[in-house]
Amino acid sequence: xxxxxxxxxxxxxxxxxxxxxxxxxxxxxxxxxxxxxxxxxxxxxxxxxxxxxxxxxxxxxxxxxxxxxxxxxxxxxxxxxxxxxxxxxxxxxxxxxxxxxxxxxxxxxxxxxxxxxxxxxxxxxxxxxxxxxxxxxxxxxxxxxxxxxxxxxxxxxxxxxxxxxxxxxxxxxxxxxxxxxxxxxxxxxxxxxxxxxxxxxxxxxxxxxxxxxxxxxxxxxxxxxxxxxxxxxxxxxxxxxxxxxxxxxxxxxxxxxxxxxxxxxxxxxxxxxxxxxxxxxxxxxxxxxxxxxxxxxxxxxxxxxxxxxxxxxxxxxxxxxxxxxxxxxxxxxxxxxxxxxxxxxxxxxxxxxxxxxxxxxxxxxxxxxxxxxxxxxxxxxxxxxxxxxxxxxxxxxxxxxxxxxxxxxxxxxxxxxxxxxxxxxxxxxxxxxxxxxxxxxxxxxxxxxxxxxxxxxxxxxxxxxxxxxxxxxxxxxxxxxxxxxxxxxxxxxxxxxxxxxxxxxxxxxxxxxxxxxxxxxxxxxxxxxxxxxxxxxxxxxxxxxxxxxxxxxxxxxxxxxxxxxxxxxxxxxxxxxxxxxxxxxxxxxxxxxxxxxxxxxxxxxxxxxxxxxxxxxxxxxxxxxxxxxxxxxxx
Amino acid sequence: xxxxxxxxxxxxxxxxxxxxxxxxxxxxxxxxxxxxxxxxxxxxxxxxxxxxxxxxxxxxxxxxxxxxxxxxxxxxxxxxxxxxxxxxxxxxxxxxxxxxxxxxxxxxxxxxxxxxxxxxxxxxxxxxxxxxxxxxxx
Ligand SMILES: Nc1nc2c(ncn2[C@@H]2O[C@H](COP(=O)(O)OP(=O)(O)O)[C@@H](O)[C@H]2O)c(=O)[nH]1
Ligand SMILES: [Mg+2]
Numbered sequence: 001x002x003x004x005x006x007x008x009x010x011x012x013x014x015x016x017x018x019x020x021x022x023x024x025x026x027x028x029x030x031x032x033x034x035x036x037x038x039x040x041x042x043x044x045x046x047x048x049x050x051x052x053x054x055x056x057x058x059x060x061x062x063x064x065x066x067x068x069x070x071x072x073x074x075x076x077x078x079x080x081x082x083x084x085x086x087x088x089x090x091x092x093x094x095x096x097x098x099x100x101x102x103x104x105x106x107x108x109x110x111x112x113x114x115x116x117x118x119x120x121x122x123x124x125x126x127x128x129x130x131x132x133x134x135x136x137x138x139x140x141x142x143x144x145x146x147x148x149x150x151x152x153x154x155x156x157x158x159x160x161x162x163x164x165x166x167x168x169x170x171x172x173x174x175x176x177x178x179x180x181x182x183x184x185x186x187x188x189x190x191x192x193x194x195x196x197x198x199x200x201x202x203x204x205x206x207x208x209x210x211x212x213x214x215x216x217x218x219x220x221x222x223x224x225x226x227x228x229x230x231x232x233x234x235x236x237x238x239x240x241x242x243x244x245x246x247x248x249x250x251x252x253x254x255x256x257x258x259x260x261x262x263x264x265x266x267x268x269x270x271x272x273x274x275x276x277x278x279x280x281x282x283x284x285x286x287x288x289x290x291x292x293x294x295x296x297x298x299x300x301x302x303x304x305x306x307x308x309x310x311x312x313x314x315x316x317x318x319x320x321x322x323x324x325x326x327x328x329x330x331x332x333x334x335x336x337x338x339x340x341x342x343x344x345x346x347x348x349x350x351x352x353x354x355x356x357x358x359x360x361x362x363x364x365x366x367x368x369x370x371x372x373x374x375x376x377x378x379x380x381x382x383x384x385x386x387x388x389x390x391x392x393x394x395x396x397x398x399x400x401x402x403x404x405x406x407x408x409x410x411x412x413x414x415x416x417x418x419x420x421x422x423x424x425x426x427x428x429x430x431x432x433x434x435x436x437x438x439x440x441x442x443x444x445x446x447x448x449x450x451x452x453x454x455x456x457x458x459x460x461x462x463x464x465x466x467x468x469x470x471x472x473x474x475x476x477x478x479x480x481x482x483x484x485x486x487x488x489x490x491x492x493x494x495x496x497x498x499x500x501x502x503x504x505x506x507x508x509x510x511x512x513x514x515x516x517x518x519x520x521x522x523x524x525x526x527x528x529x530x531x532x533x534x535x536x537x538x539x540x541x542x543x544x545x546x547x548x549x550x551x552x553x554x555x556x557x558x559x560x561x562x563x564x565x566x567x568x569x570x571x572x573x574x575x576x577x578x579x580x581x582x583x584x585x586x587x588x589x590x591x592x593x594x595x596x597x598x599x600x601x602x603x604x605x606x607x608x609x610x611x612x613x614x615x616x617x618x619x620x621x622x623x624x625x626x627x628x629x630x631x632x633x634x635x
Numbered sequence: 636x637x638x639x640x641x642x643x644x645x646x647x648x649x650x651x652x653x654x655x656x657x658x659x660x661x662x663x664x665x666x667x668x669x670x671x672x673x674x675x676x677x678x679x680x681x682x683x684x685x686x687x688x689x690x691x692x693x694x695x696x697x698x699x700x701x702x703x704x705x706x707x708x709x710x711x712x713x714x715x716x717x718x719x720x721x722x723x724x725x726x727x728x729x730x731x732x733x734x735x736x737x738x739x740x741x742x743x744x745x746x747x748x749x750x751x752x753x754x755x756x757x758x759x760x761x762x763x764x765x766x767x768x769x770x771x772x773x
Contacts, residue, residue, distance in 0.1 A: 256764065259702075259705065259706035260713075262706045264710065269684070272687075279681055280718065280721050283725075284725060288724065291732050295731075295735060434677075
């Protein structure tokens, strides 16, 4: 099998020297005379593949203004090689990185080669390849055409990349540029690299403008030239930033930031560290907030017994208001504590790095690190994710993110888990939490595959983005973060949860006159109970789930009202586990459904979201119930 | 070029880093085993992960390995401090339990081991931070 490889790079970076090393004396070398410049081709065999190299004239950009630039550009554009190797002079890499960013827009397989590392070492400088790979998201090889270092590795990487399929990379520009790009892209014929062409049109590339034809440019010349400047600046800023991250003199130690990045984004230990830190955060959240939660619970209970339930008004207040809303409010300390832990992780600059760690994984799901960041918002509230998905450049990615967002375990589900773990397995709360969050992530991942397979087609926009520095989190910032996310919860308690509690109270008071067993809710619950029989849910649970469709916290309110108090409830651990999973997945809350409907502009997706998640929840809960029961009976 | 000239760094020698690294790794793994032995399986596992940060430092063999070794020592120590901080805070907060009439936590032997590791880590971080931040980022 033959793999064609184009060697691209600025003039004088060592392309021809590399080419000679790669092709060696083993194979033929042919010269193709051009107008003023030539392109040279040669081949070599490695691991059963014929690597056909093409040494192209040096260029600074892919906007062809001179003829040699045209040779290179036309080659990449009209007879794209299987793999593009962008050769960068490691002694002064910024121009090379600039060109690399352009080449990435072509949607080809790209490998970056930092050449002349021998000279770099002599100057007492080292370059951290893993930093380059992490932040560029493509394979990087360090070579020297003089010593032969890295040549074999480059050949292996070429074969690997070729076999691995294409992984297009898109560099994000400032928002106003992206907006214009989004407008132009659809006007470019599909068979051309749309984003590349759109960029070139903005940059004023005459050839591409003619090729694409009249795309009805909305702006006048000045605005386009301003946009073009912003594009160039964005590329240079990225290059400068990358270099400062990856380069250092060999006598110098790593800075704090570099040291931390090296370990926290480590290939092997990065993810385990992340999981461990999350576990500590969860566990601390409960342990720290538990006593406070107990104090508040006791207070509300005392208050409620003090009021009694002699008549209808008193019962409304003690059962509906205090029982319903109070039971949810009691979990406020835990929720704030968890947000505080997350706030510290985000403020310190740790969380954004995880986006890079998972980018590769996300790509398999045809999502990116950027949708990961959007999805992270969903741990506060799923509606935030659905709204923030607007910021995603690619439509397919946006839809996927919206449709999978309900599986991100939002804070509304927290009180429910807190309640279930407290009554079903009080000893293993952190473990249960860890498991449910892991489940949440797995379901999100699984669903994005399903969504991609079933509904959508299109391409993907991978991640290159800026990462903040590590810093000691400022207390004031963490508190603001905690408050901004937590207050949403308080608002809901005073509006939708209060309303739902009153409705539940009414339905559970009448027509029995206070006897829950004879009330409307009991009828409703019993009516649907058979459907949930296989899961082992009582009619109280079924009722709670129905009302929980409005907002998940209401599950807790319903429990509290139906049982009188949360203290005495007994629940089988297996039912508890299955209920947790069911609550995680079963339906998006009303607000999320509404947001999905308005952001996708169609009921089709909103309904898909409801039915899909219900079916998934039922199957999983049933599985947990059967499998868990089996395990317990064996032990 | 974005790189400053070569600077020598004399505060910590190669050998003292290697010694510290092995010591931290040893303490870390012992503490993890103590916790697992005590039935605190998950927390023990967390400490295993944190200790392997020290372990992986040993395998840094490329150029600049010395710097990377220090990075592992530094970050490993930070993680150990986080674990110790977690323990101490949980212990402190457990005294609120007295309010609702439940006992506060008692420190166990693994807890003391972890606190010892934490103190060592604190020293590491302070000494390394001084050395590391002497250099400004480019
Ligand atoms: N020290 C060193 N010099 C190199 C290396 N690669 C190329 N050069 C030198 O860089 C100059 C330009 O090389 P050339 O291959 O013609 O670059 P091209 O214009 O990109 O094809 C020549 O003088 C080479 O000897 C390398 O890996 N190390
Ligand atoms: Mg040449």
